Amino acid sequence: MDLNFIIGGPQGGGIETAGLLAVKALAMHELEVFADREYHSNIKGKHSYSHIRASDERISSIKYPVDFVGALDVETIATHYKDLRPGGVLIHDAALLDKPITKLPPMEKERLERLRAELEVGNVGTTVKELDEWLERGGKVVLPFPFSRIITERAKLASPMIEKAMNTAIATVLLRGAGIPLDTIREAIDSLFMEKAEAKELNRAVASAVSDGFDEVSRTKEMGTRSAIGKVPARGKRMLVAGNDAVAIGKLIGGLRLQTYYPITPAADESFVIEQHSSLFDPEGELVGSPIVIQAEDEISAICMAIGGALTGVRAATCTSGPGFSLMVEGIGWAGMNEVPVVITYYQRGGPSTGLPTRHSQSDLLFATSSGHGEFARIVLASGSHEETLYDAVKCMNLAEKYQVPVIHLLDKGIANCVTAINPPTLGKIERGKRIGKGAWEYRRFAFGDDPVSPRAFLGEELMWYTGDEHDESGHISEDPENRRRMYEKRMSKKEKILREVPDEDKAVLFGDENFEDLLVTWGVTTGAALDALTELRATGSKIAVLQVRMMEPFPDGFLSKFLSKAKSVMALEANYIGQLAELIEWNTGFEVKNRILKYTGRLITQDEVVNAYMRIKGGEERVVLTGGE
Amino acid sequence: MDLNFIIGGPQGGGIETAGLLAVKALAMHELEVFADREYHSNIKGKHSYSHIRASDERISSIKYPVDFVGALDVETIATHYKDLRPGGVLIHDAALLDKPITKLPPMEKERLERLRAELEVGNVGTTVKELDEWLERGGKVVLPFPFSRIITERAKLASPMIEKAMNTAIATVLLRGAGIPLDTIREAIDSLFMEKAEAKELNRAVASAVSDGFDEVSRTKEMGTRSAIGKVPARGKRMLVAGNDAVAIGKLIGGLRLQTYYPITPAADESFVIEQHSSLFDPEGELVGSPIVIQAEDEISAICMAIGGALTGVRAATCTSGPGFSLMVEGIGWAGMNEVPVVITYYQRGGPSTGLPTRHSQSDLLFATSSGHGEFARIVLASGSHEETLYDAVKCMNLAEKYQVPVIHLLDKGIANCVTAINPPTLGKIERGKRIGKGAWEYRRFAFGDDPVSPRAFLGEELMWYTGDEHDESGHISEDPENRRRMYEKRMSKKEKILREVPDEDKAVLFGDENFEDLLVTWGVTTGAALDALTELRATGSKIAVLQVRMMEPFPDGFLSKFLSKAKSVMALEANYIGQLAELIEWNTGFEVKNRILKYTGRLITQDEVVNAYMRIKGGEERVVLTGGE
Amino acid sequence: MSSDWNSGVWPDWCPGCGNFGIFTALKGALSELGISREKMVLVSGIGCSGKIPHFVKVPGVHTLHGRAIPFATGIKVSNPDLKVIVHGGDGDLLGIGMGHLIAMGRRNPEILVVIHNNGVYGLTKGQASPTLQLGKKTKSLAFPNINSAVNPILLGIASGYTFLARSYAYNIEHLKACLKQGISHSGAGILEVIQPCPTWNNIVTMDWVEKNTYYLKDWDPVVKDDEDAVKKAQGIIGIEAGEKKALGIILTDRRKDPFGKRLASVYKRYATEPPAAQQVDKGGAPLSIDLEKTFHKFYIH
Amino acid sequence: MSSDWNSGVWPDWCPGCGNFGIFTALKGALSELGISREKMVLVSGIGCSGKIPHFVKVPGVHTLHGRAIPFATGIKVSNPDLKVIVHGGDGDLLGIGMGHLIAMGRRNPEILVVIHNNGVYGLTKGQASPTLQLGKKTKSLAFPNINSAVNPILLGIASGYTFLARSYAYNIEHLKACLKQGISHSGAGILEVIQPCPTWNNIVTMDWVEKNTYYLKDWDPVVKDDEDAVKKAQGIIGIEAGEKKALGIILTDRRKDPFGKRLASVYKRYATEPPAAQQVDKGGAPLSIDLEKTFHKFYIH
Ligand SMILES: Cc1ncc(C[n+]2csc(CCOP(=O)(O)OP(=O)(O)O)c2C)c(N)n1
Ligand SMILES: Cc1ncc(C[n+]2csc(CCOP(=O)(O)OP(=O)(O)O)c2C)c(N)n1
Ligand code: SF4
Ligand code: SF4
Ligand SMILES: [Mg+2]
Ligand SMILES: [Mg+2]
Helix, strand or coil: CEEEEEEEEECCCCHHHHHHHHHHHHHHCCCEEEEEEEECCCCCCCEEEEEEEEECCCCCCCCCCEEEEEECCHHHHHHHHHHEEEEEEEEEEHHHCCCECCCCCCCCHHHHHHHHHHHHHHCCCCEHHHHHHHHHHCCCEEEEECHHHHHHHHHCCCHHHHHHHHHHHHHHHHHHHCCCCHHHHHHHHHHHCCCCHHHHHHHHHHHHHHHHHHHHCHHHHHHHHHHCCCCCCCCCCCEEEEHHHHHHHHHHHCCEEEEEECCCCCCHHHHHHHHHCCCEECCCCCEEECCEEEECCCHHHHHHHHHHHHHCCCEEEEEEEHHHHHHHHHHHHHHHHCCCCEEEEEEECECCCCEECCCCCCCCHHHHHHCCCCCCCCEEEECCCHHHHHHHHHHHHHHHHHHCCEEEEEEEHHHHHCEEEECCCCCCCCCCCCECCCCCCCCCCCCCCCCCCCCECCCCCCCCEEECECECCCCCECCCHHHHHHHHHHHHCHHHHHHHHCCHHHCEEEECCCCCCEEEEECCCHHHHHHHHHHHHHHCCCCEEEEEECEEECCCHHHHHHHHCCCCEEEEEECCCCCHHHHHHHHHHCCCCCEEEEECCCCCCCHHHHHHHHHHHHCCCCEEEECCCC | CEEEEEEEEECCCCHHHHHHHHHHHHHHCCCEEEEEEEECCCCCCCEEEEEEEEECCCCCCCCCCEEEEEECCHHHHHHHHHHEEEEEEEEEEHHHCCCECCCCCCCCHHHHHHHHHHHHHHCCCCEHHHHHHHHHHCCCEEEEECHHHHHHHHCCCCHHHHHHHHHHHHHHHHHHHCCCCHHHHHHHHHHHCCCCHHHHHHHHHHHHHHHHHHHHCHHHHHHHHHHCCCCCCCCCCCEEEEHHHHHHHHHHHCCEEEEEECCCCCCHHHHHHHHHCCCEECCCCCEEECCEEEECCCHHHHHHHHHHHHHCCCEEEEEEEHHHHHHHHHHHHHHHHCCCCEEEEEEECECCCCEECCCCCCCCHHHHHHCCCCCCCCEEEECCCHHHHHHHHHHHHHHHHHHCCEEEEEEEHHHHHCEEEECCCCCCCCCCCCECCCCCCCCCCCCCCCCCCCCECCCCCCCCEEECECECCCCCECCCHHHHHHHHHHHHCHHHHHHHHCCHHHCEEEECCCCCCEEEEECCCHHHHHHHHHHHHHHCCCCEEEEEECEEECCCHHHHHHHHCCCCEEEEEECCCCCHHHHHHHHHHCCCCCEEEEECCCCCCCHHHHHHHHHHHHCCCCEEEECCCC | CHHHHECCCCCCCCCCCHHHHHHHHHHHHHHHHCCCHHHEEEEECCCCHHHHHHHECCCEEECCCCCHHHHHHHHHHHCCCCEEEEEEEHHHHHHHCHHHHHHHHHHCCCEEEEEEECCEECCCCCEECCCCCCCCCCCCCCCCCCCCCCCHHHHHHHHCCCEEEEEECCCHHHHHHHHHHHHHCCCCEEEEEECCCCCCCCCCCHHHHHHHEEECCCCCCECCCHHHHHHHHHHHHHHHHCCCEEEEEEEECCCCCCHHHHHHHHCCCCCCCCHHHCCCEECCEECCCCHHHHCHHHECC | CHHHHECCCCCCCCCCCHHHHHHHHHHHHHHHHCCCHHHEEEEECCCCHHHHHHHECCCEEECCCCCHHHHHHHHHHHCCCCEEEEEEEHHHHHHHCHHHHHHHHHHCCCEEEEEEECCEECCCCCEECCCCCCCCCCCCCCCCCCCCCCCHHHHHHHHCCCEEEEEECCCHHHHHHHHHHHHHCCCCEEEEEECCCCCCCCCCCHHHHHHHEEECCCCCCECCCHHHHHHHHHHHHHHHHCCCEEEEEEEECCCCCCHHHHHHHHCCCCCCCCHHHCCCEECCEECCCCHHHHCHHHECC
8 A cells, every 4th residue: 555645734734743643653553654844934824734645565655646734724725736646535624624825925826826727727717616616527536524523522621722633633534544543542642741631631522523424424434445544564673753853863873962053044953853852861760971061153163173173082062954055164174174074964955055045956966076175175965764774874074083083974854854653773883983992192083093993082081272373284374385285185185095995885776676767866855755756666677777866076086887887877866957876977977968857856766756757768768857745 | 588586584584675676677678477475374473485487488387496585584595495496596694504404493394304404314414504415415506695794885784684674685686686676676676665655665785785785796796698578569557466355345336345364364355455446546536436344253253244235236345364264154155045245255375274374285176066064056166367356356246246146256265365466457347137116016126037136125115025044936934835946946046147258258267279189277376387288288289278266156067077078187286185176076076087187285286297297197197196385 | 104105015923923013113214314215225134024015115136145235335335325224133144244234334334233132033933042041942942942041232242233122013213213313323323123933032021021021211312422422331230231132222333434435535436325325337438547657557558 | 491491392382473462471380379289270262272182291171172261260260270371373272262361251250361472373374363453464465454454452351351461472580470470360360461472463563663662761550449430441542542552450449349259259158268269979879868858849749
């Protein structure tokens, strides 16, 4: 089975909770889940929705068209009715029926204009009711559910509370329609409102009331017949995480001791999760670690504080997105010059400038690899799934200390905000790199040697100097051309060392049959859509494989070339305009990446879009621009 | 004739003036001149020198070994004796003879160690006198000139003044040795000290005294016999400028009305020149323009102020180097998003981080072309000579307004500080781009149309909005995916428009025979060394041409391919480690740039180095790393 | 009327947000000041507060987080004819943008900075802002705040501002009066507005404001001379140390030259023809600058 | 002795530069404080002043222009055992770095910020710094300065610093005493040092300092209670408004918790085991964190 549905409403009106509740219940039902959250750069009132997918097989993307749309308000109806598959079900409060459908002040002007045009062409009318009828004529099922009445009557809620409960109400109908039993829904509510007894009771009552109503309202049956989920076998322990959570958990396991940040979407939640879990206990209940989180006055300060921390030997990191990263560039250069192990978790979002602050994008790749004046070694590692993200958060700290370079963990809004179920992590290893203890001889922080990595001592242990200027082995300013050449080469030669030593699976991963003809190259959260499409395409006989690139700098040209040279045709799939990974590949390997499937509307790339674009490319198109999703 | 000499001494001890005086006198003697200035990031005391070259033919680089070294102190002797050609002349004050030669506290530790080793190997001894003798034995000429005595006796200077006059004294000997008459030297002094009557008199006196002495000290003759300059024909009006001056003059001619800056080497002098020349008069003596210069509190403010100014319709610019540019990245992104014409003059210096703040580098190319999160159109134009720099300063402002994009004028420390003679500029044209006057209809700043460039109105004229967020045609925030796609494409499609419309000569310039086999690709100040080497190499039959790339973004791949495809072998010549232009070329054109001649010691690439490296590449080396110069 | 000053864009603040009060007062002030629409510019930072220019029907420049002041300064020095008002959050202006706020005091340009003080980073979901008191824990904080608060009025004094006022977002008339006076002031001004954020700040509620503010009476904010300036500053220290926040005009100081006058003192043409009023070309050709005269120092002979 | 504190790197300041005085006083203070060498860190910005750590034989971190304070804060919070001192120029700390200076006051970490106040941007050849008075024209300026000066002491008060002092680079004994007291203070401190720059600043000469400064007498800088704090602040306004610059300890305030204590109030382990003292692995393996307990909220069942 493969269920997709949207649940939407005004931002701040419980819509996020509704989505979480639905995902949680589905996961508790032992399904695989993947959910995208779309919201405006706004706190309350603008349209927001979750696109939730559940399946009994592994999934890592969302897919259109959807089976259900659950609408908390008219804007959701007006925005998402198009997303329904033939026979798909639209659920909304019956109380909305008489509402006008194009008088929606919060709605984006452009969307409203398109809506008006569509309704005019279809000769639809102006109320929700008329739209519903038109949809039914077009083969959709519309279920104006008497939520308000049912909640008042059965859950005995006073009417001002109804609006607050509507999210749980609609989620309940969607879940029941998908075949999730009430018990599981209530379990999910318990878990969601763990620390809020009152809210828990209220939501439990609403769920029960609506669930009873569900069994009574006749047409709800039509949902089940279309997307029934049977009982699925237990999957063992799993965790439900957004990418922000995955990073936080990884950093905490990996020994992070100082996290600095300045609030920015979609990065800030990571720091909040760390703060909330900053007491680390072992099974005996002993406090074994307690990292601190510092909210800096700006991103410049955040990176500089983290570097300062790293100099004292603590594992230090910061997180940000585009605008903040732009401000960190100078600090990162200092870390490069001074060979400081520091991790920057970089969540890409829609740019340039403030751009689309809450929307997805993969358009900062070239910036991440080449930011900063002058040349220095850095590592840029991009994760393609939530599980990988968690492990990479640990790896980044290891790489930073092992090679004494700044490491950019390159993520995106997709990973940050999408929610999925992962297996609890197994604890890997911690590599702290070359160290020197308190020594009697004269310590030189940047001592030349066969290895470009010099042994580290921490501030507090030895005499040492650091400077952003070119420096000698002790860390003192030097403008001598010969020392300059040697220090420059010391720093830059780390690139080769890293390329030599980092295991292949951290450079890139090939999915699918080795005997491919078409190679779809991708990265970041988009990997998930590519993999889901891969399954679908291979089932229909396409000779395609997916190559996920992970290490962006130093660029693993040699390793990639092995695959590129085998491909009859190479196509890139990414959420940006020019095809930044494609460019990196062409530049570094000399192979042409002729075909590019690109999306830059700020919305996730979906499984169906990848399948479709692949077909179009096989049909002769060179560049396919995707535009799906609201 | 082709004369090269070095004049060195402690920074802040008149050494800069000595260099300028020498260049000025040589230029007044109607010679072509090119002078490099090398100095530490220090105000007083560290070693500094000018390498001055003069010729009767066009030159645009310096060349080793040199004919003379004029030393104001022992460190200069110790640093530069190696730079003399066989038979070259070292001049220093006879008073230095008994000074120890390796007790030099300000000298870089590494250099001192090398010096000690060299002296030991040569069994030289420990005093200047012993070094002199050793040099003489090795075929050099040493001229310990009795400066102090001559100045005291003839110029009647009190002894505390002698040190202040030593720069003019040594410059005088060097110039006389080169065949420049005293009158010209005095003319140069007059011009240099135009506004300082007292200093003028003093220096005139010193020059006269030393010049008389010159005729008496017997071995001075040996200078003339080796490097005599005859009388050269007048060349018409010329200007003597550093790159900083050239930009300032260009900006002033081009209509700059707001310059913002935060002090940084080697950019700050440009703003100072603008400030000093901010009253622009026409031949009738009427004030026709008066730009203002604002010293901002940091570079973030500098770029934002400039953008603010540009929104009011004034031609606005800022200038900086690496660390400052790193801080400007976010602001430039805002300008990209809002299609603001603003010019950033970017002087590269040694990086990363504070790096080598006063030394040359061309290592910020990839950063300049890809800085900033998200994607947006920008222009990056790199100048290769002082004259080009001046004209490009005007062009950058035209391009900015014509295409409504931020323009980065990419220069380097080499251009900034090297001094040469150029022809007075002819005034070109001013293109202000698409304008809209005060109109009755509703103005939309970002109106869609066939042309990605929408007509501009200025703040104060119409209702308009700007935002760093994605926006609609009026400039209001919009997260609509369809509007997003169109606006994104509007901005990005400017790249093609620019590539289509910018004339070829602003993209790249080919020098030398069209029937070349080897193509030496280069950019920035290094172009000068390439061109001087080209002349030399072609004289000996090499089938080489030089391709200077000027427009770095959007990258003129089509135009370049014409030349690249003709070449049997392509080699890049640049002052960085990885060969950044080479990478850009490979990436954009698919042509391989197999050979790379690179230098990253912070010193200029010289003519002899280019010739030599070319030979080594012809001899089979793939990558040649240059290390010349102190 | 006031609706005339709506741009037509839907204000997407939360219901009950203090920004609505500021919005209303601002429209009122602009309409009563009688300046023509295109001659105004609202320049803002990033945050809930930063969106305000989009809702008002005058030209608006919604800039970067913390950078409204440099943009505004660039606009104002280039075209002093424009009335430039800065709007920003407390995070924006007193956190990331603090350096610019102080630098503006040193310049004294005729710009009014309106600080929407809600004690939180609203748009990023309620982190502590620089005005949140030490030890306080608003809804969305994991721990009580470990930073002390800054006071923009005291910083304004320390950095040379010549107009200082504090008002309250829900007292539209008072706020409007402060805005009008601040916009008319010829120099750098700070207007701190206590702006409840019902979504994240559960401390500074309407009720809190009721109990913890008072309107200044018997306080003459106008600085008379140097001696008086010292007295005023000392008085303000006392006022700001009080248990309750004072609302009203706190300082007006006309002794210092605004930035425009200072520029005019060194650029002779500035007063009559500032940059935006100057020509840069003659029908596509550069102005006929006398190169040899202007750049004589570079000429070799 | 003092020469014991020379790193061996040649100080490349101009002859007569005030930085030599600061250098000497600093070495004296460090040696007299009796802290072991490796437990100190000198953190500096960029400028002539910023080079000082290279010349002193204690660990030194020469950072970025304006960013010494964030680096220092990161060092101090991670390893509170270290004595952290910041050195920077007036351009560095009061210009580009102003935002951090104020933010540090809000945190009150045990860091002393030594401002080398020479009125100019020394290392970039003499542009006006934020402490240069309005209307003054030093050698290398094309026009008289059009910005007003900031006063770091007043900013220190406005932003919550708990130690404030001013000294003079050539009065080594006085400066050394101020340094010792500032370094020993448990909170955020500013020590402004009037530092003549004979190369660029021809206004603040030794002679000028002689005539325009005086040593504070009869001034008790120690804050007793909240009421006294207000009085002190008002007193300081008066002192700073004087014709002449006061030298001496201007404020010590021990009422406020230093940042370390504040951190310890929310991170239980901080006081005994700050980040630098914590383990992060057990012989290459992560610590045996009880995942299910720590992250229980993420577990599906
Ligand atoms: C450089 C940068 N960092 C961070 C952000 C994210 N950001 C958006 S709004 C905001 C803070 C808003 O707080 P405040 O300035 O107080 O405004 P409010 O929303 O409270 O009105 C931040 C940090 C950003 N846009 N740019
Ligand atoms: C981001 C950045 N901008 C500019 C510079 C150039 N710079 C070097 S030193 C300096 C100013 C020094 O002035 P100040 O801080 O007062 O120190 P001083 O030299 O006077 O001691 C500047 C602007 C830089 N290094 N980094
Ligand atoms: S989050 Fe707060 S400040 Fe922002 S709109 Fe909502 S109530 Fe207003
Ligand atoms: S320029 Fe001034 S501050 Fe810098 S070293 Fe020289 S005298 Fe000192
Ligand atoms: Mg706020
Ligand atoms: Mg200074």
